[in-house]
Amino acid sequence: MFTVKRLMGILGAALVLLLVSGVPTMAQEAQPEVPAVESQTRTRQGTVRAVQFSPDGARLAVGSGANIRLYDAHTREVVSLFAGHAREVFSVAFSPDGQILASGSDDHTVRLWDITTGTLRHTLEGHTGRVHDVAFSRNGRILASGSGDHTVRLWDVATGTLRHTLEGHTERVYSVAFSPDGQILAGGGADGTVLLWDATTGIVRHTLEGHTEQVYSVAFSRDGRTLASGSGDHTIRLWDMAGGTLSHTLEDHADQGAVSSPDEGTPTTTGDFDVSIIRLWDAAAATLSENLTDHGWNVFKMVFSSDGRILASGRLDGSVRLWAVVADASRETAGDDADGQTPTSSGSDSANAGLLRHILEDHADSVFEVVFSPDGQILASGGADSTVHLWYVATGTLLYTLEGNGE
Numbered sequence: 137m138f139t140v141k142r143l144m145g146i147l148g149a150a151l152v153l154l155l156v157s158g159v160p161t162m163a164q165e166a167q168p169e170v171p172a173v174e175s176q177t178r179t180r181q182g183t184v185r186a187v188q189f190s191p192d193g194a195r196l197a198v199g200s201g202a203n204i205r206l207y208d209a210h211t212r213e214v215v216s217l218f219a220g221h222a223r224e225v226f227s228v229a230f231s232p233d234g235q236i237l238a239s240g241s242d243d244h245t246v247r248l249w250d251i252t253t254g255t256l257r258h259t260l261e262g263h264t265g266r267v268h269d270v271a272f273s274r275n276g277r278i279l280a281s282g283s284g285d286h287t288v289r290l291w292d293v294a295t296g297t298l299r300h301t302l303e304g305h306t307e308r309v310y311s312v313a314f315s316p317d318g319q320i321l322a323g324g325g326a327d328g329t330v331l332l333w334d335a336t337t338g339i340v341r342h343t344l345e346g347h348t349e350q351v352y353s354v355a356f357s358r359d360g361r362t363l364a365s366g367s368g369d370h371t372i373r374l375w376d377m378a379g380g381t382l383s384h385t386l387e388d389h390a391d392q393g394a395v396s397s398p399d400e401g402t403p404t405t406t407g408d409f410d411v412s413i414i415r416l417w418d419a420a421a422a423t424l425s426e427n428l429t430d431h432g433w434n435v436f437k438m439v440f441s442s443d444g445r446i447l448a449s450g451r452l453d454g455s456v457r458l459w460a461v462v463a464d465a466s467r468e469t470a471g472d473d474a475d476g477q478t479p480t481s482s483g484s485d486s487a488n489a490g491l492l493r494h495i496l497e498d499h500a501d502s503v504f505e506v507v508f509s510p511d512g513q514i515l516a517s518g519g520a521d522s523t524v525h526l527w528y529v530a531t532g533t534l535l536y537t538l539e540g541n542g543e
Contacts, residue, residue, distance in 0.1 A: 184518030186228040186239070187505045195251065196516060197237055198524050198538065199225035204239055205538075206251070209509070209526075212536055216254035220247060227269050231276040236293065238279050240267030246281045246289075248296060258296025262289060268310050273318040278335065280321055282309035288323045290335065300338035304331045311353045316360040320377070324351030330365045332380065342380030346373055441512035446493070446529060448515050450503030456496040456517045456525075458532060494532025498525055 186199030189209065196207040204218040204225055223242035230237055236257065237249045246260040246267055265284025272279055278299065279291045288302040288309055307326035314321055314335065321335045330344040330351055349368030356363050362383065363375040374384040440447055447459040501520035508515055514535070518524040524538040 182522040183224075183504065183520045184522060184524055185224065185226055185504055187507050187516050187518045187524060188228050188230060189507060189509050189516070190230050190234040190251070191232060191510060192234055193510045193514075195230075195234070196524070196526075196538075197228045197230070198518060199228050199239060200518070200522060201225070202241070202243075204228060204237070204249070206237070206249075206254070207538060209514075212538065216249075216251075218247070218249045218254075218256070220256055220259070221245065226267065229270045229272055229279075231272050231293070232274065233276055236276070238270045238272065240270045240281055240283075242266045244283070244285075246270060246279065246291065248279070248293065260289075260291050260296055260298070262298055262301070263287070265308060268308065269312050271312045271314060273314045273335070274316060275318060278314075278318070280312040280314065282312040282323055284308040286325070288312055288321065288333070290321065290338070300333075302331070302333045302338055302340075304333075304340050304343065305329065307350075310351065311355075313355045313363075315356050315377070316358060320356075320360075322354045322356070322363055324354040324365055324367075326350040328367065328369070330354055330363070330375070332363075332377075344373075344375050344380060344382075346382055346385070441508045441529065442510060443512055446508075446512065448506045448508065448517075450506045450517055450519070452502045454497070454499035454501050454503060454519065454521070456499075456503055456506060456515070456527070457492060458494040458496065458515070458529065460493050496525070496527050496532055496534070498534055498537070499523065 182201050184198060184200045186197070186204075188197045189195070190197070194209055195215070196209045198205045198207065202219070202221040202223055202225060205214050206216040206218065207213065208215050218237070218239070221239065221241040221243050225239050225241050227240040228237060235251050237251055239247050239249070241247070244263045244265060244267065246263070248257040248260065249255070250257050260281070263281065263283040263285050265286070267281050267283050269282045270279060272293070277293055279293050280288055281291065282288050286303070286305045286307060286309065290299040290302065291297065292299055302321065302323065305323060305325040305327055309323045309325045311324040312321065319335055320341065321333045323331050323333070325331070328345075328347040328349055328351060331340055332342040332344065333340055344363075344365070347365065347367040347369050351365050351367045353366040354363060361377055363377055365373050365375065367373070373382060375381065376383045445460070449457050449459065451457070496517070499517065499519055499521050503517050503519040505518045506515060508529070513529055515527045515529050516524055517527070522539070526535045526538070527533065528535055
């Protein structure tokens, strides 16, 4: 899903965090009156900003322009066209059971779509600014939406009604995340703060201060004890949730954004957009473990495979790169380089870690979104050329291209 809304996603384990995935077509509903839109740079209509696999990997949701296409991931057929937003879609998220798709838009609304019937369940209205991010609670009963109107709203998914309006940010909210137990909602904002609300009462529990620029991404560790935040001040901050205090500051980044592995023992990763470097961090020790410097162009989006072993990075030159983040004893090499040659291995397991496995080149313009299938075997990439490419991760082979997303 890719925008300034979430320059990088973050998802974690106990000590490793992710900073910064034939049904009938639904009937068109009346177009709402379009509200005034925030003044902000936008790419051309049809840019793919949001891509997400369903939890079972059977469906792929693609948000481009004002529409969302739901593809069968196996047959490549469009099974539903979700049309109803009046402006560009910036975020999509599947409910944990895969039955509902939520979408946030520049038209200031959130929409909930029924995956089985291909119809609109609810239009959630109330925001007065662009909806940058949407996230379901672990049980799927509550949806959070972060907006340019400086608020986060919590919605009852079953009824489509507003539960709480969470206030406290003084500028737009770029990222939202629920704690694993669903009790806390974190929001990262352009005001440089992270707010932690009680998801039941809507009361602010903690205001986490220290970043000096916009906070683009927030996420909890799997055990809920740590929160990670990524900012335009070139740092990632790790927060102790027990007391709302700062545990570590990971510094030395050329620009904002971070992601990390979902598994213990795998380094947190940051993207440095100015100098085109990806840095691997040991989140437990807050130390730099490795630089991945073979990018050459600005890194816009990164994501880990579900097992934490492969990192995919999308670039503004239209290419995607796959990195071996964790040593793999089964591999004698780390994959093909840009010239089709095979980098050599020293023979030790650790020689594979941090090496470039594949360069995926087929997009005609910038790549804004990369996402792995739940089993980690397929990577989907989308961007400014209005296409989505699906790649076989093991070989870096292009499986197929979904076109027509700009129509």
